[in-house]
Amino acid sequence: MTTAVSRRWRPRSLLQLVLLAFLMVMLPLAVLMLQAGQALSELSRLADQSARQAVEETRRARTLGALALDIERGARQYAVVEQESLLDIYDERLAEFRRLLARQRELLPDDPNVKALSAELDKLAELPGLPLEEFKDRLTDFLSFAEHTEAMRHATNRRIDDRLDVIRARAEGVQRRLWWQTAALVSASLLLMLLFTRLIIRPVRQLERRILGIGSGGQEAKRAPVQGPAELVSLDERLDWLASRLDELEEQKQQFLRHMSHELKTPLASVREGSSLLADGVAGELSDHQREILELIDASGSELQQLIEQLLDYNLLQHNRRLEAERLDLATVVKEVLAKHRLALQQKEMRVACFDGPLAWWADRTATARILDNLISNAIAYGEDGGRLEIRARADQERLVVEVANSGEPIPEEDRPRLFEAFYQGRIRRKGALKGSGIGLSVAADCARLQDGTLELVGDSRLAVCFRLTLPRPAPANEHDASTPALAGVQERND
Template identity: 75%
Template structure:
């Protein structure tokens, strides 16, 4: 159970955590969008104001040049025709020119041409008061006046260019600042995204480890409670309950198997003992027909005992994963197993071919014998009467390969991918009155994996069915994980 302190800072639900993550990650991006909008608005406003001012100043400079030209024209016309209305036009244009020049002074500041024009205006303002001859002599002032006006226009253009360059530099500064802010805020968003991803993934991975631990069947260890949203904490508590329940079911299964094996083997031993006494003639001589029936009863009892032992072997493999490798001759192990099946092979009429050259390897005697026992029993049960059983072995650089092949019907394709599953029985049926348990090859495959090897079905040129046991060069002595590994690896097939 979680403490009150952890519940205080933890979001109450996964939805709240995801929503909070979304809002916090989007916050820097929102700030970035707001600042970018502010900067763009500022640049847009500055560009609009500057454009308006540039248009107005350009228009004023052109008007100033036009006014200077009209002043000169009206003055020269007056000097020719001597009409007073021309002097009035001259005075009006001069006042307009003076007003525009005052704006230009505010724009250009201490520009020398502005001061010169102001002095020239003072002289030109007194022209109407002069006598006609003196007026005509002062007409030479207008060309320099026009040149100064043109200089003011060029100065205005330069001022506009300087302002545009300033706006461009300011825009570059804003762009640089936006790039820096973008890098910083996007980095902050990424960091926050990684943080919240970790906050979400961490409890999920803790639950995944818990589930793998429960599925592997390994002894439970004291683990810290999941720190995360309430849904995941509740799921962790449910997993605790599930683990406890699975432990109880496992204990009940073990108890059932122990009791079942005892309850089955005790009366079976009495039955076999009784058949042995009858066969020895304790109750009197038996006819050949009675001896035949008695032999069938004893054979069935022996088969039933073998099935019980297979079931116990399967249960033992699920809980005892220790191996004890030793260096020994694999040929000796194979001969010992064949000796156990000598009578069954003789009754089946199978011809046995087995290599006899010494071949030493590091392996577990008991586990390897159990594999070979199941493979040979499988060959006897499913092989053809009067057929062949061939056992081959070869040592490669890093592994040992032992083949157990027999004649008979080939394995159906639809059965191959499930034949290593416990209690699965394929379409082929055993030859004889008894039915198999479906765990023989499952036990053999588990025994192979205990030695870090594998059991697979391979193609053989002569015989219909060929199982290959592959053992590595060195077998670790530690136990494998308690969980059942997949019974069928890619490309490996087997038969129950």
């Protein structure tokens, strides 16, 4: 259950968390867009204003140059034709030049050419009142007037270029500032994305681990409660309920199996004991037909007992996965298992070829015996009468390989992918009075898997069916005895 503190600080819902994440991630980007818009607006306004001023000042400088030429031209025309109207035009152009020069002085307040032009204008304004001869002698004043006008025009162009350089430098500064702001704000957005992604993914991963833990059936360690949106916290609480419910169902199943195994074994033992007494002639001699029926009852009881034991083994493997490895002689284990099936092998008239020991290896005795027992039982059940059963083994420094092969009908290709599934029965029918449970190979595969090994169906050049068990080399801590033999031979015998 969640605590009051976790409820206080977690978002109320997943939708609120997603919306909050979207707004928080978009906020730095919105600030960046706003600042970029303001900077671009400022640069645009400055560029527009500077362009207008540059055009106006350039045009005024050109107009002053043209007026200087017109003033000089008008004075020289008057000196030639001596018309009074030309002096009026001369005065008007001087006045226009003076007015434009005053505005140009605002642009170039400290320029010496502007000051020189003001003095030149005063001198040129005296010309209309002079006698004609003196007027003609003063025409040389226009040379310096034209030079100062041209110099003022160049100064104006330089001032415009300087202003453009200032605007360019300011634009570069704004660009650099925008780049730094972009890097900072985008980084902030990425950090916020990572933060909110973690806030969303972390409880989801906690739930995923919880579900995997429930599915694997392992005992959960002490875990922190899920802190996050209300929907995920509620889901965690439902998983708690589901886990407790599954534990209850598992306990009920275990109890049912324990009771059923006891209830089934007790009357089955009585049946087998009674059939054994009848076979011993306690109730009188039996006819051949009666003995045949009694043998069928005893064989069926043995099959039923084996099915019950397989079912209990399968259930035990699903929940008790702790193994105890010990150094054992694999040849001895194989002989013990073969001894259990001696009567069945004699009845099938199967010839058994088994490797010669000793073959030492570190493994769990019970799990390894279960594998061999199920493989041999499978060979007896599905192998041909009077056929052949071979048990081969070899070992090196890395792994142990055990093969159980028998003659008979090959396993169809369509059955092989599901061969080790629990309760799956293929197309080949089991030979005998009772139908199999379909869990023998599943139990064997689980026993191999618990020892970090594999059990697989492989091809064999001589026999139709061959199962290969591969067990890896145990941890070095367990290997403090003599090294295992490299190869175990094969010794044939008839049971």
